[in-house]
Each structure stands twice: as structure tokens, then as C-alpha cells.
Amino acid sequence: MRKSLFYILFIAALISFQQVNAQQIMGVAIAGGNLSHVEGDDVFGFRKFGVNVGAAAVVPFAEKWSFTIETIYNQKGSFHKEGGRGMDYRYRHDYNHYKLVLNYVEVPVLVHFEDKTGLRAGLGLSYGRLIEVKEWEDHVRIATTTLNDGPYELNDYNALIDLQYPIYKQLKINARYAFSLVKIREREYVNVDPDETKIRKQYNRVLSLRILWFFNEETSRRSRSRGRF
Numbered sequence: 001m002r003k004s005l006f007y008i009l010f011i012a013a014l015i016s017f018q019q020v021n022a023q024q025i026m027g028v029a030i031a032g033g034n035l036s037h038v039e040g041d042d043v044f045g046f047r048k049f050g051v052n053v054g055a056a057a058v059v060p061f062a063e064k065w066s067f068t069i070e071t072i073y074n075q076k077g078s079f080h081k082e083g084g085r086g087m088d089y090r091y092r093h094d095y096n097h098y099k100l101v102l103n104y105v106e107v108p109v110l111v112h113f114e115d116k117t118g119l120r121a122g123l124g125l126s127y128g129r130l131i132e133v134k135e136w137e138d139h140v141r142i143a144t145t146t147l148n149d150g151p152y153e154l155n156d157y158n159a160l161i162d163l164q165y166p167i168y169k170q171l172k173i174n175a176r177y178a179f180s181l182v183k184i185r186e187r188e189y190v191n192v193d194p195d196e197t198k199i200r201k202q203y204n205r206v207l208s209l210r211i212l213w214f215f216n217e218e219t220s221r222r223s224r225s226r227g228r229f
Contacts, residue, residue, distance in 0.1 A: 025216065028056035030072060032174065032210025038078040040202040042189060043098055050075025050103075052208050058112075068110045074128065076102045076204050099136045102152065102184070102204070104128035110162055120164040126178065128156035156204060157181045164212060176208040 031053050035046035054072030061067060080098040110124025133152050135145040144150060158178045166172050180203040189198045 024060045026058040027215040028058060028068075028070075029213040029215075030054045030056060030070065030174075030210055032208060034075060034206050034208050036076045036078070036204065036206040038076075038100060038102075038184070038202050039205050040200040041078050041100070041187065042200070043078050043080040046205070046207055047081075048077040048079040048100070050077065050101075052210055056212075058214070064114050066112050066114070068108075068112055068122065068124070070106070070108045070110075070126075072106050072108065074104045074106045074206075076104065076206055097136065097139050099134075101132065101134040102130060103132040104130055104156060106156075106158075108158075108160055110160060112162070112164070118166040120162075120172075122160070122162040122164075124160040124162065126158045126160055128158065130154045130156065151185050151187070153182075153184050156184055158204070158206075170214040172212040172214065174208070174210040174212050176206075176210070178204070178206040178208065180204040 032051075034048075034050040034052050036048045036050060037044065037046050052072060052074050054070055054074075056068055056070040059067040059069070077100040078098065079100070080096075082097045106126050106128035108124055108126035110122040112120045112122035114120045130147065130152060133145055133147055133150060135142045145152070147154075158180055161177045162174065163176070164172045164174045182203075183201040184204055185202045187200055187202060189200060
């Protein structure tokens with residue numbers, strides 16, 4: 001059902017491509033970084049750095065409204081430096097250092113509104129496919145954390161909140177918050193009392209800061225101002 005929703009959104013966006021003047025379509029080059037954490041993994045804070053790069057197409061369907069379709073390489077995960085403990089002190093930690101690397105190829109689809117200042121605000125959904133996973137506890141690589149037979153789900157479905165603001169000509173700065181709608185893993189944690197365990201569902205949480213370079217923006221703006229939709 002969730003996959004069907006993304007396919008419907010993608011097909012609807014493709015139809016929009018055919019219905020608008022080609023001069024209105026804008027291309028976008030994307031480069032930036034993430035600060036991420038995994039909710040429910042007993043480690044807190046947006047401490048895992050990753051890259052966020054790719055490309056997008058922006059398809060206006062009204063003077064101030066547009067669809068955006070992206071294809072991005074998106075690095076997520078979790079990180080806890082040497083020393084200290086995680087968030088829940090009742091449950092045993094067998095590590096002082098923890099690192100989780102989750103690398104995805106994602107296809108976000110968003111709807112944006114642009115105000116008179118050039119600020120673009122958007123909401124959307126994305127589908128991500130896990131292409132690489134690595135996990136370390138106390139600097140030791142966990143051998144059972146593999147891509148196909150490991151504990152992490154291969155599919156990640158996210159909701160997105162997106163803000164873009166122009167800083168110089170076609171250059172915009174972009175802030176985004178993304179959060180998983182379904183679990184990426186379930187993990188068992190053992191209490192200080194070994195007879196008590198807790199199962200936690202885990203979810204990706206990501207803050208992104210990106211630079212966007214728009215192509216064909218002025219031509220698209222002039223075409224929209226003339227009412228060509």
C-alpha cells in the first residue's frame with residue numbers, strides 16, 4: 001500500500017511534466033550535509049554527519065505552486081563518541097563508542113509554495129532504498145549487520161518539511177527535516193536486571209542543510225508570469 005502511494009505520486013508528477021510548457025521546468029543541482037540520529041536506539045542527539053547530494057526537477061502547476069521531484073544519495077545513521085552512556089540508564093550498554101551508517105538512494109516528491117520574497121516552503125514524502133549499512137559497537141564492527149540478511153529494513157518511507165531561500169541569483173539555501181513513517185528496525189535491549197528486556201522500534205530522524213543551484217529559473221518565472229500553464 002505504501003509503495004502504491006509513492007508510485008501514484010510519481011506518475012502524477014510525470015503527467016504534470018507533459019502538461020506544462022517545457023520552458024517552465026527547472027533543473028536543480030543539490031549538495032549539502034545531514035545531521036542525523038536514530039530514534040529508539042538508546043543514543044540521543046543529531047550527531048551523525050552525512051552527505052546529501054543529487055538532482056531535482058521543479059514543475060510549476062500555478063504561479064506560486066510547484067512539484068519537486070528529486071533523486072538523492074542520502075547518508076543517515078547514529079553516532080555516540082567514546083565515553084558516557086546513552087539516553088536510558090536502566091538498560092545495559094556494552095559499548096562506549098557507537099556508530100551506525102545507513103546510506104540510501106531516495107526519491108523525494110514535494111509540493112512547494114513560493115511567496116513574494118522568494119521563500120519556498122514545501123511538504124512531501126520520500127521513498128528510500130538502503131544500499132549500504134555498517135555498525136560498530138565499542139569500535140568493533142558488527143558482523144551480523146549486513147544489507148540483505150541484517151536487521152535493518154531495506155525500504156525507508158519519510159515525511160519531509162522543506163524551506164528554501166534565495167541567497168544569490170540562482171543559488172538557494174535549503175533546510176529540511178525528514179522523519180521515518182515506519183520503523184527501520186526493532187531491537188532488544190537488556191536491563192541491568194538480565195530478566196528484563198525491552199523491544200524498541202527505531203526510526204530515522206534527519207536535519208539537512210543544502211545548497212541548491214537552479215537552472216532555467218528566469219525563463220520559467222517569465223513564462224509563469226504570462227500565465228502559461
